[in-house]
Amino acid sequence: MTSRERFLQALALEPLDRPPVWIMRQAGRYLPEYRALKEQHSFVKMVQTPELAVEVTLQPLRRFELDAAIVFSDILVIPEAMGQAYHFKETGGIAMDFTLSTAADIGKLESNGIPDRLNYVTQALQLLRKELGQDTALLGFGGSPWTLAAYMLEGGGSKSWSKAKALFWEEPSLFHQLMEKLCDALSDYFLVQIEAGVDAIQIFDSWGAACPGRDYPEMSLRWIQQVISRLPEGFPIILYAKGMAEHADNMAETGARILSVDWTVNLPEFHDGLPEGVGLQGNLDPAILDTNPDLTRAETRRFLEDMQGKPGHIFNLGHGIYPSASPDNVAALVETVCAYPES
Ligand code: CP3
Numbered sequence: 001m002t003s004r005e006r007f008l009q010a011l012a013l014e015p016l017d018r019p020p021v022w023i024m025r026q027a028g029r030y031l032p033e034y035r036a037l038k039e040q041h042s043f044v045k046m047v048q049t050p051e052l053a054v055e056v057t058l059q060p061l062r063r064f065e066l067d068a069a070i071v072f073s074d075i076l077v078i079p080e081a082m083g084q085a086y087h088f089k090e091t092g093g094i095a096m097d098f099t100l101s102t103a104a105d106i107g108k109l110e111s112n113g114i115p116d117r118l119n120y121v122t123q124a125l126q127l128l129r130k131e132l133g134q135d136t137a138l139l140g141f142g143g144s145p146w147t148l149a150a151y152m153l154e155g156g157g158s159k160s161w162s163k164a165k166a167l168f169w170e171e172p173s174l175f176h177q178l179m180e181k182l183c184d185a186l187s188d189y190f191l192v193q194i195e196a197g198v199d200a201i202q203i204f205d206s207w208g209a210a211c212p213g214r215d216y217p218e219m220s221l222r223w224i225q226q227v228i229s230r231l232p233e234g235f236p237i238i239l240y241a242k243g244m245a246e247h248a249d250n251m252a253e254t255g256a257r258i259l260s261v262d263w264t265v266n267l268p269e270f271h272d273g274l275p276e277g278v279g280l281q282g283n284l285d286p287a288i289l290d291t292n293p294d295l296t297r298a299e300t301r302r303f304l305e306d307m308q309g310k311p312g313h314i315f316n317l318g319h320g321i322y323p324s325a326s327p328d329n330v331a332a333l334v335e336t337v338c339a340y341p342e343s
Pocket of ligand 1: 023024025026028029038043070071072073074075076092093094141157204206320
């Protein structure tokens with residue numbers, strides 16, 4: 001069975017001897033070959049140059065037997081295509097070039113013509129589909145409308161996300177206007193990713209956990225559902241939201257096929273409680289990759305045993321890989337999953 005077949009089978013919630021494995025987001029930084037490339041080119045330049053984006057995407061695949069590749073890009077390409085650019089800070093981390101603060105700022109955002117302005121992503125995906133052939137799965141991705149709005153309204157990351165929440169509470173119609181624009185941009189963007197040949201799309205609701213639980217459906221999930229409703233029926237969507245596992249039923253109502261959860265979640269239990277027709281992705285603690293290969297192998301195996309025989313599982317870390325992760329430990333993890341149950 002090829003990696004891609006395995007991945008598609010997991011997406012179809014069919015039983016497998018072992019789950020497909022890939023490594024979640026911001027995946028380049030622990031590799032010396034990524035850091036070397038970044039000495040020569042800025043982060044945004046790498047994202048915007050299809051050949052460089054393809055190179056960064058393929059780096060982990062050359063080292064490890066991963067079943068799927070996620071295109072190197074960023075969720076912030078959407079605000080940038082709408083007229084609010086982002087940059088990588090000298091001190092590390094990421095910021096928007098300006099903060100979205102007035103109705104006029106929101107009015108000016110452009111939600112038409114996104115596929116043209118993000119043609120560099122489509123080109124990277126097309127090149128990747130060729131490079132990978134038909135044997136490895138390819139994932140596209142984007143941020144959720146709420147998570148993108150949060151970055152746009154705060155001008156970057158935030159501890160409290162109070163400006164973003166204030167818009168929801170104080171000016172609901174302006175909040176709706178922004179969310180409608182984001183939904184238009186995102187659905188057009190996902191449609192071209194699908195045309196370029198991705199096997200699934202992961203939506204990152206990274207800051208879903210900033211929402212009060214009772215407002216989560218209105219602040220975030222409703223808009224994710226709107227985006228998904230405009231995609232071809234049944235196209236597999238993986239929805240990641242850290243810290244929101246107790247909202248699994250509401251998350252599943254968005255139309256997502258797979259819920260991706262962080263490592264605080266007891267995965268076999270969570271699997272048993274999932275609604276019919278929904279699978280899960282996760283969720284080894286990425287901190288294990290700061291230890292050693294023996295511990296990584298043992299922990300990975302323990303986790304595989306817990307999930308043995310449960311269909312619709314994609315093996316992944318419960319959050320992005322840390323820059324401090326050791327490539328030897330990543331190798332130990334991937335080898336253990338691929339050799340399972342013999343490993
Ligand atoms: O695995 C991959 O490399 C796929 C590409 C990918 C990146 N970002 C590249 C990246 C993906 C899927 C993302 C998603 C992303 N980007 C999210 C959602 C996931 C999450 O973390 O919850 C978010 C919130 C962003 C926005 C973003 N991009 C932030 C907040 C940062 C800086 C913070 C950090 O972790 O350092 C980035 C930078 C970024 N995006 C890097 C990479 C490889 C780091 C670049 C570097 O340090 O050289």
